[in-house]
Amino acid sequence: MSAQGLPCRTTEENAKVYRANPNSLQEKKDFDAFTKKFTLQRKSKTAKTEAVTYTIPVVFHIYGDVQSGKTITYEKIVNHLAQLNDDFNGRNADYQTVEPFFQPRRGTLNVEFKLAKKDPNGGCTTGVVFHPAKNGYGNGGGYDDQIAADAWDNTKYMNVYIQNDLYNDGALNNSGVAWYPNSDMTASNTARVVFNGAYLYDNSYSKEFSATLTHEFGHFLNLIHTFEGGCTGTDEVSDTPAEDGLHTLACTPGTNCSGDKVNFENYMGYNGAQGCYKMYTQGQIDRMLAALQHPARITLWQPQNLIDTGVNSTESSLMASVTTLKETVVNDGAFNTPSIITLSGGKTFALSSGTLSAGTHFTHAFPAGITPILTVNSNGQVTLTLSGKALSHAAAQNATAGITFLPAAFTGGTTGLSCTSLFFNLKFTDPYGIFFVDMPDVNISSSLTWKPFDIAKGDDTSFGGWRYAANALKIETYAKKLVCEAGSRNISLLGQNTAVGPASNMTAPGAYPNQLDIRTSTYTAWEGKSGYVGFEYQIEGQTCYGWFKVNVAANGDSFTISEYAYNTQPNTPIYTGMSNKTAVTLSESILYEAEANDGGVTTTSLISLSTNNGTFTKSSGSFTAGTDYTVSGVLAGLTAVLTLQGNNKAVVSFTGKATAHIPANDAAVIITFKDAAITGGISTLDNASKTINLKFDAPYGIFYVNNPDYVASSAQTWQYFDLAIGDNTEYGVWQFAPGALKMETYGKRLVGQAGTRNISLLTQGTSIGASSNFVTPGAAYPDQLDLRTSSYTAWDNQTGYVGFEYKSRGRTCYGWMHVKVEAGGVGYTVLDFAYNTKPNEPILAGNQTSATVLAPSNLTATANNSSLEVQLAWTNNAVNATNIVVERAGADNVFAEIATLASTAVTYTNTGLTAGSTYKYKIRAKANTVYSAYSNEVSATITANSAYCTTQADNKYEYINSVTIGSFNNVSGKNTGGYADYTSKTITVSPSTPTNVSLTAGFSGDAYTEFWGIWIDYNKNNIFEPSEKVIDGISSNGTATGSFTAAAFTGSTRMRIVMKYYSNPSSACDNIADGEVEDYTVVSGTVIPNPVTLATPSNIGNAGVYSTGFYASWNTVSNATSYEVQLNNANTGWTTFGNSSTYYLWIPKQGTQTAYQFRVRAKNASEFSDWSAPLTIDLQNGNLGVAQVDFTKSFAMYPNPATDVVNFEFSNLNAANIKITIYDHTGVVVAVLNNTVSYPVHQLRKGVYIVIATDGSFSESKKLLVK
Known part of the structure; x- marks a missing residue:
C-alpha cells in the first residue's frame, strides 16, 4: 500500500473482537462452513435464474467537516458512493483493462449501496450526518459505547464512520478498517466501516487509492485480504491466487509464492492501491452473496427495510444541514447552532420570506423550554434556530426532537414529498464539576516498564506510564498535551494549588520515541519529588483540563501515578491538589x-x-x-x-x-x-x-395600612418610604420642579395612561390587577413616572388612588395608594395604602378588607347508569356569591372546572359520561374573583353494562327458519317468545374476507316481505352499536341473501340476527313487533385451505446454527414457488414464521428461547403440500435432532383412500376437545364432528375431501380420498 496511506488493519482489529468474544469467533467458523455449502449450491445449479439486485441502505457519519485540510461535504460522499457502486458492478472505467489472465475470473455483484432517505424515526435524511470532530472508531475496543450511541440501527442501516485519525494515535494517514459480519456487533450497534475523509474520491491524492473504501466494503461483506497468511494462508476463496503479502509488484504483472500469477488488480489486495484497483473474482462474489445471508446482513436488503429507509424513493425530500445539535458551552440548556433545511426535487415552500407558524405550517416535539423558529430564506430553504432553554438538560435528557411539516407549508400541500418530518439529536451536557479519583497506583520501575491506564471522562481516555530506558521516564498521552517547560518536552513539576488551564504551557508529544518526559539525563527536576502533572483532554471536541499526582524516586529510575482530578467545564482551569472528599x-x-x-x-x-x-x-x-x-x-x-x-x-x-x-x-x-x-x-x-x-405565609387577605403621611412639597421636595410588604416595595414622593410631581418606583410599574408615563387617577372601586394598564418608568433619570406635568393635570386638587404591583417571593400581587394632590400641582401626599397578599388576585381601589364567601355543603352525587350521567345536589350557603363552580376528577385524580353556574344553583347534572368509570366532584362558590373554600368531596361510579339488552318479538305469523353464514348453517324453526339463544353454536368468519349470508324466513300462513339486520359486538362491550351492524336492510319473502366483510377482532363475541316484518330493523334491542331474533357466538377464523397436491419437502435440516438464530433448510420441490415455515409454540401451537423462495430461511432467536421446532410445506399460487415432519433445533448446543420426547400435536386418518369408514388418530391431543370439519372440493361443509374417532363415508360421493382437525390452538388439514 502507498506510503501516503497506511495499511488496512481489519485482520488485527477483528482479532481483538474475537479474543474478547469467543462466541463471535465460533459464529465466524460456523458461517465459513455455511459459505462453502452456499457456494457449492450455487455452482451445482444448472438452470438460469434471474439475477437479484441487492440494495443496501447506508448512513455516513462525518466527524469534523475538515480532515487533513480537505473538506467533507454531502456532495463528495454522493460522488464517492457512485464510484464505489461502479466498482462492485463492474462499471469502473478500467474494468475492461484487467490483465488478460484474470479476465475470465472477473465477477460483479448486483448491489447498490444507497444513502438512506429516512432516519430511524421515519424522518427525512440525506444519509450523511455531521458530528463534532472525534477520532478512534477504528479501534476494535474502547470506543464501543460512543460508537453505539452515534449508530443508526445496524439491522436497518450500514454505518460508515468518516474520521481523520482512525485509531486516535496521532496518525492521520490510516486509510480504513472494517469488520466482518458479526451478530454480536450488529446487536450492540457497533458493526461498521471506518474510513479517512482525506481519502475520499474528491480528496485523495490518487483516485485509485480512494478505492480503498471499496476494499473496506468488501470486508463488510466478509471478504478477507487476498494475501492473508502469506503464501501458506488463505482468504477462503478458491480463485484468488496466494500472495506473499509483500505488495512489491504494485501495478506490474508478476508471480510469487509457488510461481503463481498474482491478481495484483484485486480490490482485496494492497498492490492495486498503488494505482490499479479493478476487480473482484467470481469466488469473491459468491462469498459476498453468502455474506448477504448472514444474520448480521440479511435484514439490510429486505424489501420492507428498503421502504422503511426510503432508499428507492424518487419524490421530493427535506434535507437538514445539521441534525446533531449540541448544548452551548454555557451549559444552560440553550442551543446556538442553526440548521439549514432545503427542499429537493422541485417542491417549494408556500412562503418565500417571513417565518413558518407552528400549528399552521408545522408541529414540533422539543423538550420543555425549547421553541423551534423556522425562518424562510426562500421558497426552497428555511433556517431552523432554537429559542429558549431546556428546563432539564443533563446528559440523561439527551433527546430526539422532531418537526413535522403540515400541508400548508408547501405549495400544493404534501403531495410529491417522500417524507414530511425531520428529527434532530439534542445533546446535553451534565452539570459541570470537578472530580477527584483515587486511582489504582500505576507503579513504573525496572520490573514493570509499561502500564496503560484510563481516566474516567473524555473522548480519548488513554494514558500510560513508561520507563523508556534506565533513568528515562515518560508519560504516554496518545497525542494529548501536558504542561511542560517552555521550548521542551519536559513535563513541568507543579506545586499545590497551581492553575492548569488555557494559560498553561501545554505541549504535544512528538512521534515515537519523542513522547513527553518526566526524567531524562538532562532533566532531573522531579528526582525525589512529589508533585502534579497538568493535562489537557477533550469532551465532545471541547478542551478540558485535569492533573495527575506523581511521585518520582530519588534515583530517577521509577515513578508512581497515584491520583488525578479533572474539570468537565470546557476552557476552565482546575487547581492542583483538591480534596478527595465528595462535596x-x-x-x-x-x-x-x-x-x-x-x-x-x-x-x-x-x-x-x-x-x-x-x-x-x-x-x-x-x-x-x-x-x-x-x-x-x-x-x-x-x-x-x-x-x-x-x-x-x-x-x-x-x-x-x-x-x-x-x-x-x-x-x-x-x-x-x-x-x-x-x-x-x-x-x-x-x-x-x-x-x-x-x-410559610400568613393567610391571604387584603391589608390596610394608615401610614404616616409621605409628603412632597416646595418645602420638602423628596421623601423616601418603604411599604415593607414584598421583595422590593421602596418608593419616593418627589416634587421634581414647581408644578412637576413624580413618584420614584425604582423600576416598578404603576397603573398609567396608555402610551405615556402619566400615573392614572383611579376612582374608588376600580379593579387593580392583571388587566390594568401598567406603565414602566424610563431607564434613567429624569424619566420617572409623572403624577403632574404642565400637560397632564388630571390630579390637580384631586384625591384618588394609585394602583401598584409588587412582588412577593417573585409572585405578582396588587395594591393601591391613597393620594391627595394640591391645587396647581404644587405638592402631594400619600395618605394610606392597602394590598392584597394573594398572588395574581386583583384588589379594588379603596377596599380595605377581604370579602368572605361561605362554602357550599352537603354535596351528594347520584349515578344514573342507564343515561350515563351523575346528578349533584348541595346546600348553597353563600349570600354574596356571583357563581357556583363545579370541578370534576377522573382516574388521574386531577380536578378541573366543568361548569360555572348561577349563584343560586343547588343542583347540576353531569351528562355524557363513560360506563365503567368513577368520577369525583367538589364545588365552591365565588364572589367575582374571591372564592370560598371547597365543599366536601364525593364520588360516583357509572356501572358498565353487565349483560346484553333483552329483546322480544311476535312470531305467530313469521319466524326465522334457517340461517346460513359462510359454511355455517342452522335450521331453527319457530322459537318461544320470538327469541332464541343459540350462543352454544359458533359461526366462524374471516376478517377482511367477504362472508356470504343466506337468511330464510318461515311462515305460519301466507309469505310476507321480511327485513333482516345482523350485528356483531366487535368491541365486546355488550352493546350492539350502530357501527357494528354488518347486514342492513336486505329483504325477501323467502330467502334473503347478502354478504359482509368482518372487521378484525380476536377471540369470540356475540352476533344478533333480527328479522322484522315490513321495515328495516334499526335496533337490536327491545320489542321489534312482528318478527324474530336469534343470538349466536361468532369467532375470527381462517379460510379453508386449497387441496394438497404438491410433494412434501424432505431432508429437513439446518444450514447453520448460531447463538443468534439458525437457518432452517430443506430440499426443494418441483412446481413449488415458495416454502412456508412454521414454528411450534407451547401456547399457540404451530404459527407461520415466514416464507422463502429458496431452500433455506433465517430464523432469528426469539427473546430468550433457545430450543425451536419447525416444519415446512411447499406452495404455489393454487397448490400446497402436506407439512413436513417437524425438526428440533437447539441454539445452546449448536446442533439439531429429534427431541427425546415428542410433544408434537398431530392427527392422522386411515384408511385413506376410504370406502366405508375413516378412523382418526390424535397425537398429544385430547379427542374430547377436537372438532373435525369435512369440506367437499367446492368448500361446502359436509360434516362437523365432535368427540369422535371415526366417521362413515359410504354415504358420501366419491372424490377428494378436505378434513380439518382443531382444538382451538392446534389446527391441521389433510386430504381424504373417498372411493
Missing part, C-alpha cells in the same frame, strides 16, 4: 409554602454529590428514613421524602400539609445521611448534613 451541595436552601397557602410545600431541593465521582448506594426509588438518613425539624402534617435521580442526586420533597403554617411556624429541616446511603460511607463526604429552611 455535598444543595440547590435550594429555602423552600416556600405553596401558592395555595394551605400548608403544602410543592417546590423541591436537589442534594447532589458533586465532586470526586461520589455516589449513593442506590440509583432509583427513595431513601428510607432511619436507615439511609435522619431528619429533624419537620412540622406536623409534613413528611420529608428523598427520591433518587440517578446515583448522585436526590430530590428532597415534602408530602402532606403542615397543620400550622403561619410565619411563626417557619422551620429548619436538617437532613443527615447515614453510611447506608453513601458508597464508602459518610466519611467520604465533606459534610453529611444539609439544612432546608421552610418559610
Whole structure:
C-alpha cells in the first residue's frame, strides 16, 4: 500500500473482537462452513435464474467537516458512493483493462449501496450526518459505547464512520478498517466501516487509492485480504491466487509464492492501491452473496427495510444541514447552532420570506423550554434556530426532537414529498464539576516498564506510564498535551494549588520515541519529588483540563501515578491538589409554602454529590428514613421524602400539609445521611448534613395600612418610604420642579395612561390587577413616572388612588395608594395604602378588607347508569356569591372546572359520561374573583353494562327458519317468545374476507316481505352499536341473501340476527313487533385451505446454527414457488414464521428461547403440500435432532383412500376437545364432528375431501380420498 496511506488493519482489529468474544469467533467458523455449502449450491445449479439486485441502505457519519485540510461535504460522499457502486458492478472505467489472465475470473455483484432517505424515526435524511470532530472508531475496543450511541440501527442501516485519525494515535494517514459480519456487533450497534475523509474520491491524492473504501466494503461483506497468511494462508476463496503479502509488484504483472500469477488488480489486495484497483473474482462474489445471508446482513436488503429507509424513493425530500445539535458551552440548556433545511426535487415552500407558524405550517416535539423558529430564506430553504432553554438538560435528557411539516407549508400541500418530518439529536451536557479519583497506583520501575491506564471522562481516555530506558521516564498521552517547560518536552513539576488551564504551557508529544518526559539525563527536576502533572483532554471536541499526582524516586529510575482530578467545564482551569472528599451541595436552601397557602410545600431541593465521582448506594426509588438518613425539624402534617435521580442526586420533597403554617411556624429541616446511603460511607463526604429552611405565609387577605403621611412639597421636595410588604416595595414622593410631581418606583410599574408615563387617577372601586394598564418608568433619570406635568393635570386638587404591583417571593400581587394632590400641582401626599397578599388576585381601589364567601355543603352525587350521567345536589350557603363552580376528577385524580353556574344553583347534572368509570366532584362558590373554600368531596361510579339488552318479538305469523353464514348453517324453526339463544353454536368468519349470508324466513300462513339486520359486538362491550351492524336492510319473502366483510377482532363475541316484518330493523334491542331474533357466538377464523397436491419437502435440516438464530433448510420441490415455515409454540401451537423462495430461511432467536421446532410445506399460487415432519433445533448446543420426547400435536386418518369408514388418530391431543370439519372440493361443509374417532363415508360421493382437525390452538388439514 502507498506510503501516503497506511495499511488496512481489519485482520488485527477483528482479532481483538474475537479474543474478547469467543462466541463471535465460533459464529465466524460456523458461517465459513455455511459459505462453502452456499457456494457449492450455487455452482451445482444448472438452470438460469434471474439475477437479484441487492440494495443496501447506508448512513455516513462525518466527524469534523475538515480532515487533513480537505473538506467533507454531502456532495463528495454522493460522488464517492457512485464510484464505489461502479466498482462492485463492474462499471469502473478500467474494468475492461484487467490483465488478460484474470479476465475470465472477473465477477460483479448486483448491489447498490444507497444513502438512506429516512432516519430511524421515519424522518427525512440525506444519509450523511455531521458530528463534532472525534477520532478512534477504528479501534476494535474502547470506543464501543460512543460508537453505539452515534449508530443508526445496524439491522436497518450500514454505518460508515468518516474520521481523520482512525485509531486516535496521532496518525492521520490510516486509510480504513472494517469488520466482518458479526451478530454480536450488529446487536450492540457497533458493526461498521471506518474510513479517512482525506481519502475520499474528491480528496485523495490518487483516485485509485480512494478505492480503498471499496476494499473496506468488501470486508463488510466478509471478504478477507487476498494475501492473508502469506503464501501458506488463505482468504477462503478458491480463485484468488496466494500472495506473499509483500505488495512489491504494485501495478506490474508478476508471480510469487509457488510461481503463481498474482491478481495484483484485486480490490482485496494492497498492490492495486498503488494505482490499479479493478476487480473482484467470481469466488469473491459468491462469498459476498453468502455474506448477504448472514444474520448480521440479511435484514439490510429486505424489501420492507428498503421502504422503511426510503432508499428507492424518487419524490421530493427535506434535507437538514445539521441534525446533531449540541448544548452551548454555557451549559444552560440553550442551543446556538442553526440548521439549514432545503427542499429537493422541485417542491417549494408556500412562503418565500417571513417565518413558518407552528400549528399552521408545522408541529414540533422539543423538550420543555425549547421553541423551534423556522425562518424562510426562500421558497426552497428555511433556517431552523432554537429559542429558549431546556428546563432539564443533563446528559440523561439527551433527546430526539422532531418537526413535522403540515400541508400548508408547501405549495400544493404534501403531495410529491417522500417524507414530511425531520428529527434532530439534542445533546446535553451534565452539570459541570470537578472530580477527584483515587486511582489504582500505576507503579513504573525496572520490573514493570509499561502500564496503560484510563481516566474516567473524555473522548480519548488513554494514558500510560513508561520507563523508556534506565533513568528515562515518560508519560504516554496518545497525542494529548501536558504542561511542560517552555521550548521542551519536559513535563513541568507543579506545586499545590497551581492553575492548569488555557494559560498553561501545554505541549504535544512528538512521534515515537519523542513522547513527553518526566526524567531524562538532562532533566532531573522531579528526582525525589512529589508533585502534579497538568493535562489537557477533550469532551465532545471541547478542551478540558485535569492533573495527575506523581511521585518520582530519588534515583530517577521509577515513578508512581497515584491520583488525578479533572474539570468537565470546557476552557476552565482546575487547581492542583483538591480534596478527595465528595462535596455535598444543595440547590435550594429555602423552600416556600405553596401558592395555595394551605400548608403544602410543592417546590423541591436537589442534594447532589458533586465532586470526586461520589455516589449513593442506590440509583432509583427513595431513601428510607432511619436507615439511609435522619431528619429533624419537620412540622406536623409534613413528611420529608428523598427520591433518587440517578446515583448522585436526590430530590428532597415534602408530602402532606403542615397543620400550622403561619410565619411563626417557619422551620429548619436538617437532613443527615447515614453510611447506608453513601458508597464508602459518610466519611467520604465533606459534610453529611444539609439544612432546608421552610418559610410559610400568613393567610391571604387584603391589608390596610394608615401610614404616616409621605409628603412632597416646595418645602420638602423628596421623601423616601418603604411599604415593607414584598421583595422590593421602596418608593419616593418627589416634587421634581414647581408644578412637576413624580413618584420614584425604582423600576416598578404603576397603573398609567396608555402610551405615556402619566400615573392614572383611579376612582374608588376600580379593579387593580392583571388587566390594568401598567406603565414602566424610563431607564434613567429624569424619566420617572409623572403624577403632574404642565400637560397632564388630571390630579390637580384631586384625591384618588394609585394602583401598584409588587412582588412577593417573585409572585405578582396588587395594591393601591391613597393620594391627595394640591391645587396647581404644587405638592402631594400619600395618605394610606392597602394590598392584597394573594398572588395574581386583583384588589379594588379603596377596599380595605377581604370579602368572605361561605362554602357550599352537603354535596351528594347520584349515578344514573342507564343515561350515563351523575346528578349533584348541595346546600348553597353563600349570600354574596356571583357563581357556583363545579370541578370534576377522573382516574388521574386531577380536578378541573366543568361548569360555572348561577349563584343560586343547588343542583347540576353531569351528562355524557363513560360506563365503567368513577368520577369525583367538589364545588365552591365565588364572589367575582374571591372564592370560598371547597365543599366536601364525593364520588360516583357509572356501572358498565353487565349483560346484553333483552329483546322480544311476535312470531305467530313469521319466524326465522334457517340461517346460513359462510359454511355455517342452522335450521331453527319457530322459537318461544320470538327469541332464541343459540350462543352454544359458533359461526366462524374471516376478517377482511367477504362472508356470504343466506337468511330464510318461515311462515305460519301466507309469505310476507321480511327485513333482516345482523350485528356483531366487535368491541365486546355488550352493546350492539350502530357501527357494528354488518347486514342492513336486505329483504325477501323467502330467502334473503347478502354478504359482509368482518372487521378484525380476536377471540369470540356475540352476533344478533333480527328479522322484522315490513321495515328495516334499526335496533337490536327491545320489542321489534312482528318478527324474530336469534343470538349466536361468532369467532375470527381462517379460510379453508386449497387441496394438497404438491410433494412434501424432505431432508429437513439446518444450514447453520448460531447463538443468534439458525437457518432452517430443506430440499426443494418441483412446481413449488415458495416454502412456508412454521414454528411450534407451547401456547399457540404451530404459527407461520415466514416464507422463502429458496431452500433455506433465517430464523432469528426469539427473546430468550433457545430450543425451536419447525416444519415446512411447499406452495404455489393454487397448490400446497402436506407439512413436513417437524425438526428440533437447539441454539445452546449448536446442533439439531429429534427431541427425546415428542410433544408434537398431530392427527392422522386411515384408511385413506376410504370406502366405508375413516378412523382418526390424535397425537398429544385430547379427542374430547377436537372438532373435525369435512369440506367437499367446492368448500361446502359436509360434516362437523365432535368427540369422535371415526366417521362413515359410504354415504358420501366419491372424490377428494378436505378434513380439518382443531382444538382451538392446534389446527391441521389433510386430504381424504373417498372411493
